[in-house]
Amino acid sequence: MEQRVEELADRPVGFKPANAIGYMHLLPLSEIIATVLSVAYPSAQKVWDVYNTLVARFGDEYSVLIGASLDEMSKIVEPRIAEAIVRVREEKIKVSPGYDGVYGQLVLFEEQQEKTPEKLEKIKQRSLSDFM
Secondary structure, three states, rough: HHHHHHHHHOOOOOOOOOOOOOOOOOOOOOHHHHHHOOOOOOOOHHHHHHHHHHHHOOOOHHHHHHHHHHHHHHHHOOOOHHHHHHHHHHOOOOOEEOOOEEEEEOOOOOOHHHOOOOOOOOOOOOOHHHOO
């Protein structure tokens, strides 16, 4: 199949038009904060307290994610949260993909990866006979 694609291609691999619009990989601010605080859910009050502090200071979520400086953010929230936001902006993070109903995980710092369990124990599905 790939061979056929190559035959039909009208431009070289990696071609980018001169007028192409750029893009950024961003993650929701609440997800970043929850990961740093080791909170299971981004909707936790602890996460929203930090989120609202940042948004109140910088105007909106995109301003925080794209333009807020590390120094300015470090003055109002934990420096580790500010560093995580900058790492996402600079694409210096890793996302471990999920599998079989297990969500993927955001890895912002290398030491964080060591803390995450390598293999989660799977829960066996119960059959109808278990209920009889």
